[in-house]
Amino acid sequence: MCPHQPACPSALSADREAAHPVAHHPEQGWSLLCNGVLLFEDTGELLPDGSIIAPHRPLGTGSVIAAA
Template structure:
């Protein structure tokens, strides 16, 4: 699917989110990458083969105070 040189990461690659943006719809909360991956605003993903990647936002930073 990707015509970029060098080619973008495939949908199966760990760095799949680094692929070029093809369509961006912030009002609907999703973007399409050139490798066919749909990336959602909540960081979830839908791969071209139908697999779902659950949202993977980093945990909130925890602040602790010294006693």
């Protein structure tokens, strides 16, 4: 149960990454969020039920130069 007010998003919520970190280990590349989600620095996730969310880094926003 999340003690934060307002409560953190659940592990099944689309905004689950907004939950508060309860353990942060940047040297190992992961954080444990209040909702039980393990968030990895490559943006992959491990949900409390064992489900895996593949890394989902945003695509680059740089301009694309077309070949002439």
